[in-house]
Amino acid sequence: MLQNLFPPGIQHALDLAGIFVFATAGALLAVRKNFDVFGIAVLALATALGGGLFRDLVIGAVPPAAFGELSFFVTPLIAAALVFFLHPEVQRINRAISVLDAAGLSLFCVTGTTKAYEYGLGLTASAALGVVTGVGGGVLRDVLANEVPSLLRDREMYAVPAIVGAALVAVFIGLDMLGPVTSGFAVASTFVLRLLAMRFHWKAPLAWNRRSAVAEEP
Template sequence: MAGPGVPEVLDLAGIFVFAVSGGLAAVRQRLDVVGMVVLAEITALGGGILRDLLIGAVPPAAFTSLGYVLVPLAASALVFFWHPQVTRLLPAVLLFDAAGLGLFCATGTLKALEHGLSPLHSVLLGVVTAVGGGVLRDMLGGQIPSVLYDRQLYALPAMLGAAVMAVAYTADLHGGAVTAGAAVLATGLRLLAIRYGWRTPRPRGVPD
């Protein structure tokens, strides 16, 4: 049996880091192990399931590949037993969330392109893939989803990474290096926004 291709490996990497993000959010909310697993699975798989349903890739990959279920479980176990150590690795929630955002915007856009969608619609679906799980995580955790107040650049880095992925694909540039490059770009922009406090503007007259 052939091993997973580069896009699937990157997709699984995005699932892992988003699942860690969901697991750490569960720790902050003082949830039990069941709540942690649910939050990790939904954060990791929610955006991809929505993308697959929209492009007609049914059943979604989350229900056809064992790895898509086991990887979030492994991330949940990691956070359950070693969350103090994981949390000490920089601001872990934001770091893992940014990495998942970058990986998912790139792989989500690529999958939409491969299913014949236009570059513009593929970019939109790449953003949905990137932010969908985080929206569900925040809602279940009783928080306003980050994408609704893009104050430290959440959706915009995903949109930029997805756009780079679409432009590269239409220019006949393919391969894991291109996908990884788009992911790194989105991740880096998100982390820089957090580091330097870059913000999107509010409507005129609305105070910060």
């Protein structure tokens, strides 16, 4: 078995923090869409758990961690409740939430890749599921909210950092170098790349030599 990035207790706390931040982002979108309390809870759960749930079903880790660990299921509901009552205050710290979201993305793409490999997948498939772990919840959130998934219009390079992090983990596994230090490097690289993309508004390229007169939708 591969080593955990952190000791189990710290790892669990970081997982919960990532879930909470993702759930908060989903709940805020539900508020902006004028969803009711049930819709807010559903979007919070989908955003926080969607990627990990898909990964666990693919690799056969059943029951998925989202259902085997009560705290993973309760944490998004707590985030949804806070947003339901305090959404104006939460919205004011949206920039801080974006930074924490980058941290959650970084952690989840690395741990997702590691877990997929532990369940017998090859390096490429493991990296792909690592990316899905990081971005899958956001895709499900956007689909449920009738939005074009941000993954398909990678503004400020959300998916690209996850791909970089998952690929680094796969390379380290292939070189038999994966451990706390190299895993931490993959997390840090993903996190810094995401922050730089946010700071300088980096975007994934559009179609080569695109001449369409139709403006990009907002």
